[in-house]
Amino acid sequence: MTTASPPPAFLFLTRTVARVLFALPFIASGLFHFIKASEMAPAVPIPGGVVWVYVTGAGLLAGGLGVLFRWLGMWGALGLALLLILFILTVHLPALGNPAMRQMAMAGVLKDTGLLGGALTWAGILASNEQ
Numbered sequence: 001m002t003t004a005s006p007p008p009a010f011l012f013l014t015r016t017v018a019r020v021l022f023a024l025p026f027i028a029s030g031l032f033h034f035i036k037a038s039e040m041a042p043a044v045p046i047p048g049g050v051v052w053v054y055v056t057g058a059g060l061l062a063g064g065l066g067v068l069f070r071w072l073g074m075w076g077a078l079g080l081a082l083l084l085i086l087f088i089l090t091v092h093l094p095a096l097g098n099p100a101m102r103q104m105a106m107a108g109v110l111k112d113t114g115l116l117g118g119a120l121t122w123a124g125i126l127a128s129n130e131q
Helices: 008-033 039-041 049-069 074-095 103-128
Strands: none
Touching: 008 039, 008 049, 039 049, 039 074, 049 074, 049 103, 074 103
């Protein structure tokens, strides 16, 4: 049994538009890490505050651009996945212990878990396209 190929509009929506929509928030977040580094530094759970804000901003920017333009896109998506795991483990999960932060921390865990799934999905898609 053969299946018909999806129409071009469907492929454009589920490949190009989806990839752009996934990448742009990471690029924007990376830029915000550079623009608002001193304001974000207090949320960093390890010594070095603002340096780590710049490092994660660079990672977000590189990963987002990699996915958007498919420059080493698989590696960009895997890098984003790693950053998301680190954010979940070092920022969101510890904040669950603070009753005043619990609701926002849970929203962060859920959001970043969903984005982690998306990053891993895009890593697989981009890996198969880079062959």
